[in-house]
Every structure is written in structure tokens, then in C-alpha cells.
Amino acid sequence: MSEIQESTLCGHCTECKYDCCFSNKNCGDSHIFGLLTPEELHTLMDNKRQIHFRSGETILKQNTPLTHLVCIKSGLAKVVSEDPKGKNLILQIIKSNSIFTAGGSIVDDFRHFTVAAITDVDCCFIDTSRLYTLLTKNSGFAIELLKHSNSQHLKMLSTLINLSNKYMPGRVADTLLYLKNNIFESNPFDFVLSKQELADMSGMTKESFIRSLKEFEDSGLIHHSRNSIEILKENELVDISKNG
Amino acid sequence: MSEIQESTLCGHCTECKYDCCFSNKNCGDSHIFGLLTPEELHTLMDNKRQIHFRSGETILKQNTPLTHLVCIKSGLAKVVSEDPKGKNLILQIIKSNSIFTAGGSIVDDFRHFTVAAITDVDCCFIDTSRLYTLLTKNSGFAIELLKHSNSQHLKMLSTLINLSNKYMPGRVADTLLYLKNNIFESNPFDFVLSKQELADMSGMTKESFIRSLKEFEDSGLIHHSRNSIEILKENELVDISKNG
């Protein structure tokens, strides 16, 4: 399923520091690693593994043991909750320069969802046992990780509310706005996701997603082709997201 | 809306330690406070306020400033996400002896949901600024709080999956099993929740909930009266939860 290509280990932290996602400066998503001393950073860097995944490959698999934390250096990945019956739900798209704890780190020992590469992805694997050691030594670091965890928590709450309180048009609008404003940050945006994946982000079947998209197109709210969507009337989409 | 009766402040920690929910021994849900030194515990205890709420009262209100963390000493409370359009979703029932961070503590400054008393509730309010001070001093404490946060995160993930991947019978089965096994821990169980509230826990209207319950009754899976439900065939309910 996932063919892992391990790169060489990183030897010199001071050299690689600004070249990888552990660096405070590069890690746009948070300041988690900013509070570590050079020695502490070294502890993490020392055995980090930087790995390349090709588009489509599984990076982390649901229900496998949780031994490493992942930091995405470049590329896009999707966080998928896999259902026994095959109903997948895409919870989040991960951009470059964000770290990802894969659910129940610290609480239990296995991963609660799958992470798969959407584009080619370069990422680092951090040994969680080294991380835990640092947590006990550096409380500022622990607090940053707590902030990160709570922040993920709130995102998930928002997803839950969106999915359970809204009808399809509202959910589709949410997905489109999320992709434009949070992930691709351009308009129109070209996407590497299939309609099935967009539907999995919106909690519906691909047929329903397509029909909803077509209604938006017919109403002049968006323009879409196979791999690109342009939002023409964002205000109206926001209204649909709020009211539906 | 909520008429708050403040009790006297706690003066002597060593005395009240085993009488309130901060105590390691009483806080069944977690060991969060177990790692604090007596002095640190004192810092928290010193200004704690123990407050009584009557059934139905709002304990914490969504969108208000987050200044205190709440620890439930006795009684039951519900965690509700309130929707502008009035579609409420009950995310969780809180039992006695559990602490509750109300969403985005540390991340932002307001509460992301409402907590309301189902029965009479005695609870303590802990000043979050004192909590944060302790976090920086005691990394073990920070790690415990991180565990608690991640654990809440996983519960929410499970709720999200249940609500978005299952049809009504599966969601009703989930609610019944949750109440029996996690909240009331008896069978039959008497509940203080209205059918509307049970429906709000299951992400559906009260009419749909009642119809689903009736089908279970007709199939001999449960027996229910106004304020009590007995689960007769738990295995079959578990199957329905898994498959539907």
C-alpha cells in the first residue's frame, strides 16, 4: 500500500534547522518548536527521518500503532476517518508546514485516522518517546502542544456542527469556502481532489455533491471545470453556509 | 437565567482536599490534580468557589468569556452546542467528579458551548489564570491536562463519526448504550432527560427519536416508560449501532 522511501538521517541540527518543518520560522501553523532550546531541538532533530510520499500514498494508517508524530514539509495531505462499511469522512486537509499528532497521542497507542498524500509530500517523522521526554522537561513546550491540541479540538467541533446541523447546500458551501480561503488561498483554485473526495469532505455521496455544485453553477455563484473552481459570489455562498 | 449562589471560600486545603473534586481520589475521570504538590494544590484551592445550581440552570454560557474551569462535584450536566437557528446538539453528559475545560481553553478566550445542569449540581470554579501559572511550573500537570484534552478530542471524533455515518436507528442505539453504560451504569436506568434532549443527543428531531424508540420497543429490544428505559437485548442494539 505505502512504499516508504527513507532519506538519510539528519546529522547537523544547526544546518538543517532552517531547512525543515521543525524550525520555528518555517512552521507557519504554530510556534510549537519555538520554545525549545538548541539542545532540546537537537534531541528531536537527531533521529528525525525525512520521507517522500508520492501522490495517493498512505502516510499514516488508521488503527496502527502510534509511534511517530508527523510534520509536513511540503505538499498536501488529507486526514480521513475510515469506516468499516467504506464510508470515508475527510476531516481536514493538511498544508505544508504544519504538524500533525494523528488523534490520540498520549491518550492511547494507536492512530484514530488515516493520513494520505494528495500531492507529493515531503514530511518528517518524530519519535513520540523523545517528544514525551521533552514535554516533562520543558513546560512551555507542553503548553504549546496543549494549545495545538485544543485548537485541533475546536476545528473538529466546528466540523461536527457544520455536518450535523446543515443541509447539503450549506455543507457544500462550507467545503468550497474552506478550500478557497484556508487551503489554496486563491480564486479560482485548482484542486487535486476528486469529486468523491470533495463529497467525503462534505459528508454526502459524490452524486449529491455534484448536483449541489451544479445548482450553484446554474445560479451563477460559482464556475467550475474538472479540476478548478472559481467562486463568483462569495457573499451568497457565506449566506448559504450560515442559513443552510 | 442562572441564579448563582456562592458558598464560602475554601480556607484550609488540607481539610477540604478530600471533600472536593480537585482531590486526586475523588476525581474519578482523571488524575489531573494528582501531580500537584500540596502548595500548588493550595494555589488552586485558595480561591476556589463552590457553587450550587438547580436543575435546568445554565452553568456556563456559549460565547461568554472563558475565565474559569469547572469541576463537577455532584449531579449531572449537559454540554450543548447552541445553534443560531435553535438546533441544539448535546455533545456530552458530564457526571460528577469530572473536570471540564469548555472547549477552547488556552486557544481563545470564549466558551464554545453551553453547559447546563440536568439535575441539581454542585461544582467548583477554578480561575484559569492560576491554572496557567501552574502549567508553566509543573510540566507533569501540563502533560495530564494535555492527556485530558486529547481524550476529549477522541470522544468528539467518535461523536462526529457516529452522527455523520449512521442512520437514525444506529444513532438512537448509540445514545441508549451511552446512557446505560457510561452515564447511569444501571439497567433499567431512570433518566432526567426529556425526549427532546435525547433527540438532541442523537442529532434528530424529537418525533424521529420517539418513532425510532417505538420500533425498538415493538421489536422487543427495549422497554421504556416516560422516565425510564430498560435495554433487553443489548447485543442486538450493538449490532444496530455498528451496522446502521
Add this chain to the structure above:
DNA sequence: CGTCTAAATTGACATTTATCAATTAATTTC
């Protein structure tokens, strides 16, 4: 270029769920 394959789209239909109105049962209030 034509063939093959996977994705996207469309249509008809079945199922699930919500809505609305009416009725009954329980609880509170005087």
C-alpha cells in the same frame, strides 16, 4: 489515433428524515 480505464455526470427511483398539525398524557398551578 483508437482503445481502455477511471472519473464525472445524469436520470429515475427508493429511502430516510423533517415538518406540521392534531391528539393524548402528564404535570403544575390555583
Add this chain to the structure above:
DNA sequence: GAAATTAATTGATAAATGTCAATTTAGACG
């Protein structure tokens, strides 16, 4: 304890969403 209020239930219906099958389109590959 009768009247008034609230919660629970039922039925009829409409709306939302999923399912299945068929068709079209776009890319990949020889």
C-alpha cells in the same frame, strides 16, 4: 381536584438524501 401548561405521541405529508444503473467525458497508454 379542575384548569392550564408542558411534554409525549401519532399521522399525514413534504423535503432531503441516497442508491442504482446508464451515459458521457477525460486521460492514459500502446
